[in-house]
Each structure stands twice: as C-alpha cells, then as structure tokens.
Amino acid sequence: xxxxVPDFYAVIPAGGIGSRLWPLSRADAPKFLHDLTGSGRSLxxxxxDRLEPLAGPDRISVxxxxxxxxxxxxxxxxxxDRNVFLESEPRxxxxxxxxxxxxxxxxxxxxxxxxxAADHVIRGTQVFEWAVQQAVAxxxxxxxxxxxxxxxEPSIGxxxxxxxxxxxxxxxxxxALVERFVEKPDLETARTYVADRSYLWNAGMFISRADVLLAxxxxxxxxxxxxxxxxxxAWDDREARGPVVDRVWPTLTxxxxxxxxxxxxxxxxxxAVIPGHFDWDDVGDFASLAKLNSGGRLxxxxxxxxxxxxxxxxxxxxxxxxxKRIISLIGVKDIVVVDTEDALLVTTxxxxxxxKGVVDALKLSGRGEVL
Amino acid sequence: xxxxVPDFYAVIPAGGIGSRLWPLSRADAPKFLHDLTGSGRSLxxxxxDRLEPLAGPDRISVxxxxxxxxxxxxxxxxxxDRNVFLESEPRxxxxxxxxxxxxxxxxxxxxxxxxxAADHVIRGTQVFEWAVQQAVAxxxxxxxxxxxxxxxEPSIGxxxxxxxxxxxxxxxxxxALVERFVEKPDLETARTYVADRSYLWNAGMFISRADVLLAxxxxxxxxxxxxxxxxxxAWDDREARGPVVDRVWPTLTxxxxxxxxxxxxxxxxxxAVIPGHFDWDDVGDFASLAKLNSGGRLxxxxxxxxxxxxxxxxxxxxxxxxxKRIISLIGVKDIVVVDTEDALLVTTxxxxxxxKGVVDALKLSGRGEVL
Numbered sequence: 167x168x169x170x171v172p173d174f175y176a177v178i179p180a181g182g183i184g185s186r187l188w189p190l191s192r193a194d195a196p197k198f199l200h201d202l203t204g205s206g207r208s209l210x211x212x213x214x215d216r217l218e219p220l221a222g223p224d225r226i227s228v229x230x231x232x233x234x235x236x237x238x239x240x241x242x243x244x245x246x247d248r249n250v251f252l253e254s255e256p257r258x259x260x261x262x263x264x265x266x267x268x269x270x271x272x273x274x275x276x277x278x279x280x281x282x283a284a285d286h287v288i289r290g291t292q293v294f295e296w297a298v299q300q301a302v303a304x305x306x307x308x309x310x311x312x313x314x315x316x317x318x319e320p321s322i323g324x325x326x327x328x329x330x331x332x333x334x335x336x337x338x339x340x341x342a343l344v345e346r347f348v349e350k351p352d353l354e355t356a357r358t359y360v361a362d363r364s365y366l367w368n369a370g371m372f373i374s375r376a377d378v379l380l381a382x383x384x385x386x387x388x389x390x391x392x393x394x395x396x397x398x399x400a401w402d403d404r405e406a407r408g409p410v411v412d413r414v415w416p417t418l419t420x421x422x423x424x425x426x427x428x429x430x431x432x433x434x435x436x437x438a439v440i441p442g443h444f445d446w447d448d449v450g451d452f453a454s455l456a457k458l459n460s461g462g463r464l465x466x467x468x469x470x471x472x473x474x475x476x477x478x479x480x481x482x483x484x485x486x487x488x489x490k491r492i493i494s495l496i497g498v499k500d501i502v503v504v505d506t507e508d509a510l511l512v513t514t515x516x517x518x519x520x521x522k523g524v525v526d527a528l529k530l531s532g533r534g535e536v537l
Numbered sequence: 538x539x540x541x542v543p544d545f546y547a548v549i550p551a552g553g554i555g556s557r558l559w560p561l562s563r564a565d566a567p568k569f570l571h572d573l574t575g576s577g578r579s580l581x582x583x584x585x586d587r588l589e590p591l592a593g594p595d596r597i598s599v600x601x602x603x604x605x606x607x608x609x610x611x612x613x614x615x616x617x618d619r620n621v622f623l624e625s626e627p628r629x630x631x632x633x634x635x636x637x638x639x640x641x642x643x644x645x646x647x648x649x650x651x652x653x654a655a656d657h658v659i660r661g662t663q664v665f666e667w668a669v670q671q672a673v674a675x676x677x678x679x680x681x682x683x684x685x686x687x688x689x690e691p692s693i694g695x696x697x698x699x700x701x702x703x704x705x706x707x708x709x710x711x712x713a714l715v716e717r718f719v720e721k722p723d724l725e726t727a728r729t730y731v732a733d734r735s736y737l738w739n740a741g742m743f744i745s746r747a748d749v750l751l752a753x754x755x756x757x758x759x760x761x762x763x764x765x766x767x768x769x770x771a772w773d774d775r776e777a778r779g780p781v782v783d784r785v786w787p788t789l790t791x792x793x794x795x796x797x798x799x800x801x802x803x804x805x806x807x808x809a810v811i812p813g814h815f816d817w818d819d820v821g822d823f824a825s826l827a828k829l830n831s832g833g834r835l836x837x838x839x840x841x842x843x844x845x846x847x848x849x850x851x852x853x854x855x856x857x858x859x860x861k862r863i864i865s866l867i868g869v870k871d872i873v874v875v876d877t878e879d880a881l882l883v884t885t886x887x888x889x890x891x892x893k894g895v896v897d898a899l900k901l902s903g904r905g906e907v908l
Contacts, residue, residue: 480888497884503881524848
C-alpha cells in the first residue's frame, strides 16, 4: 500500500447514469453502483478502494445527485458526511468538480485535488498510484495535470490528448506538456494517433491545486466561477447552505471540464500529462463490457450476474442477468442480452452504441418508468 | 357452412408438447394450447372450429394426456365427457388414433374417422372442407385416405407423399392412389419433388373407416392391435376402464401411424390421397412461426403476445412476449426472442431447429422445471 500523498485529496464525481448500459444502468441504479467486472464490488467502491491508499479515508469526496445519497453511503460506509457533496440536479463536470474545488479550497488552501470518474475500470494498482504521485508532483508546481492512457488500439470511442515536449518536474519523470485535446476521431485518424505514440486516451482524470483549477474556471467561465464561490462560502454553514444551493446551483452553466479548464490551460502551456500504464476502460457500452469480461477474446460469451443461469450453444458476446430466469442462447454471435425484471435488451456488439437511442425513444414515448 | 358429412367423426390427437417451440411450449402449456396466429384462439380451438361444421359438435374426440384434461375442456367447453380420451402416458400416434378408432368402432360400426393434429395451422376453410368431403368419399370405399399439401417450396422439414395414378371415386374428383411415403428429404431432393408435381407434403391427416384402420394395425402390429381392442372393450364400462388402462396402455408399442398404417397400406395399393389446396403449416419451429406471422416476408419483425411492449430499431425476425417487460431489439436480423416468466430464448431463424437440443440439455442438467 502506498503512503498517503501530502496535500492530496481525491474527488469522485458520481453523476452519470450510463445510458449506453441501459437497462442495466438506470436513473435509480446508475452505472457506478454496478459491479461490472465480477469483482463483487461496485465501480464506485473500486474507485474508492483505489484512491484510499493515496488520499486516506477522510480525504475522498463524492459529488453526486441527492437521489443517490443513500446508495453512495451504503457503498462507502466509512465516508464522512461532510465529504458527500450533493447536487440538486446535474450541471455537468465543471460545476461538480468546481464545487468540490471551491469547498475544499476554503477548508484547506493548499489542497491538491484529483478527480476520478466513479464508473471507470482500472487494473494495475501500483502503476496507477505511481501515475497519481507523479501528477501530484506536477500539480504542486502549479500545472493542471491529467493522466492519459497510451492507446492499445485505434478506439473511436475516446478523446485523445496530444503530448508536447517533456516537462521537468522532480518526482515526475514521465511528465510532459499537453499540446491539445482532440475529440473522438474517425477510425482512419485514430490509426494515425496510435502509430504516432504522442497521443494518449483522455481518461478524464485531472489533478491540480484547487486554487489553480478555480483560477482557470474564473478565466474561462467567470459567472460559473462566481456561483461556485458563493456556494462554497455558504456550504459549511448548515443554515445558509440550503437556500444558496436552491438559488445558485440551477443557474450554473453546464459545461464539461475538458472545455472550461483543460483546453484553455493547454493553450497557455499550463496543462501537463502523465502517461498511465495501467489497464483502463470507461465501459462506455456493452461491447466494451463484453470485452472487459472475456479477457478481450472474441467469440467468447461473457456472463455477468450473480444468479445467472445460462445455457449457450455456440453463442458469443455478453449476457447480463439480473433475474433468475434460464437464458438460452443458440448460435448467436457477438450478441448482447441484458435481462432485467422490467426490461430486456437484445442487440449486438456492433450496435451497442445505439442503446442510447433506445433510451431517448423510451423517454419520448412516455415509457420512462424503465429508465 | 358445410353440412355435416354422414358417418364422419373427427379425432384430434393432442399429445405433443412442441419442444422446438420452447420456452413458449411447455409440458404444462403444450403447443396446441397456444394462440400462434394472433387469432385470439388456441390452435386446438381453431382445429375444433374447423372440424365442427364437418362432423358436428358431438362427433369430435380429443385424445390427450391426463394432465391436459382441464385445459382441453377449458378450450372446448362444449365437448362431451365421453369424447375425451385420456392417455396415462404418451404412446405415439398409432396408439392414440387406434384407441379412438377402437372405441368409436364399438360405438358405431360404420364410423369413418378423420384424424387431424391439434397444433397445425390451416387457412382456407372451404377448400379444407372440400378436401375432407372427398377424403370421406374415398374412405367409404374402404381406402385409407390422406390429405397431402401441394408444396410451395422445397421444404426439408416435412415428409412427402408420392402420388400414383388417379383413383376413380364418386364425389372425389381429385383422388389418387399413393405410391409411397418419403421421409424428410435433403434440399436437392426436395427441389426435384417440387418440380415433379406428383409429390405432396405429408400433413399427417388420415381419413378412413375405423374398422379398416384397425385391420391395418392388426396386420402390421398384432400385439398393439390386441391391446387396443382390450382397451376399447373396457372403455365405456366406468368400473372396468381404469384397471385395464393401467395394465394395458403402458405396454403398447410406440410407433407413428405413418409406419404402422400408411406405409403398409400404400404398399398394398390401399392408401389414397386428396390434395389439400389450403395454406397449411405444422409450425415446427420459430422460423416457421416467424414466417407465419409476417405474411412470409423477410426482414419483418413478427410480434406475438397480448401485452407485448416492443421497441425495435432495424430488427427482423420474431419476438414472443409472455411478460409485461419492455423488449428492446437493436440491429438484430432474423432474430428469435422468446420472453417468458422463467425462461428466455435468444436464437436466429437459421438455428431454430436446434431449440430441441436445448430442451434435451435442460433435461439432462436437471433443470426440467422450466420444460
């Protein structure tokens, strides 16, 4: 186990539902509450367990929706009440991470925060810790630091980070500056990125001094910044917090932190990156979930579900079982079957990205009760 | 509506479960109890309704397992108790139809029986009745008469009947003798049969005088015949029946009527055939069920189930819904999805015949509770 990293404080934004994993992921059972790896623990719990040796149990905050408070506390029984930051509604990642930065910065001016999604899968504890330790060293120098994943295939499902020159920081031998952020590319472009070696997958991890992060938000989104500061000022005053949250939170600009912080910082030469040499996946759809659970092999049938009763005859793909029903698959290739009490999904790996369209269609057709 | 045909008595063997339609068809919900056409009526009820104008409501018997007695009486509320012949266990079609022939022959020596499967689909009432009327005319002359279906495609799922020369019988202008029965052919052979025009699909319909049928059984299966006669003698004696059934029925040779009666009769020039110019299907698997419910079109999604809630995005095939769950299909072609409370099947039309293998596997693995 690593020693705690001085000044480091972990923030876990746990906001997204994970619509592409419907009907497994739901409004009342978002992706981060599921065990998607067969570990027996939720992704949120895995995230916590990964960060605890680095930050310590009292220095991890979760930013989540009010509706998920009980579930989060169930998953993380040790979490102090003051470390759970509740959103009254989703306002995207700048608001979520910025709120945490603003509150923590008031509590502890020199704090270095690292934000890590609640619903990603990471394998390789030591190299993860080593990457974070380097990122903290870089952040201590006033940079905003991200951790990028060296691509192992030309994925079109992730954004990319283009490295610039090396950055000399003690304790961070792999540090580099970031030239720019790149949106999800097409396959052709992704192939050139993989061959190039100076591109990394954007895994959405940001490590920086809280005050540095807030300064970037202030520069790019002054109104949003003002709102966050007002919220933070009232936050630790039990009487003041409620009315301020009700008034200010819904007015905050919805913008991803990539746009409000990372891209502007890159433009100014203030964004750094540490390569993360660990297995990482954002489990963005069922195709990715299938791969994750079949060791990356094709033509395997990955099975998720504690009580799964599967009978497979020459089937491959993934089946997720949340019921006790017998599920029989015959001769279906790269199939995706998700069996829940009130909804059933049947598709293929190839079409897994289109699940979000179904969710939208269900909303439109007034059948939102299964979302 | 046709007038009743003199001496005609319809027999409906309702024995088979229809394993290839699992998990829709079950031991306690066999194929003949399902509405597979969206008519709102079970196949058994449709069969009854088709025969009633020909035989009259008091002249239709059902031969079924003891376990299905209540269900059969629910489907056919008008059926007299004495017309339900209960098997203590399945002994194949010669025993089932032979039992009916033996009982009915004692009750009415000149009776002409016609046996029609409980779980086939027929469309075209008038031409069906016309075919039966001709078959009865042929049977009256002492022949065993079958009704064969002119093939519309080179099916490898049916047996074929090879016609011989015309048979001159008053009231049966289309009558022909049968040269031989042919087992399910391969595709190449099936193609030559369709082109030949002297081959018909064997639809398992047999019309003959009861005594003629029994004489054929006596000639080919003397022990089975003796057992049937002993059963028939005791049948209408309420006190005698039980012990005789318990002793004799389980000893009867299991043999299909095609082998015990039709083939030997064909060899002796005593088997005739009437072509049935109606749509007929034995609904042998989900591929056939899909076709039946999509008007034969490919790339359509056929939906069966009163409360089906289906969301389809570029899917084709068939979905059978027995639950209230939302079923979402994305980009799956020729898919077969059967959604029941305790079992789910996902396969494709191409592999539909392999469903029986799953049923066998479930039996072997001790999970017979879902069969």
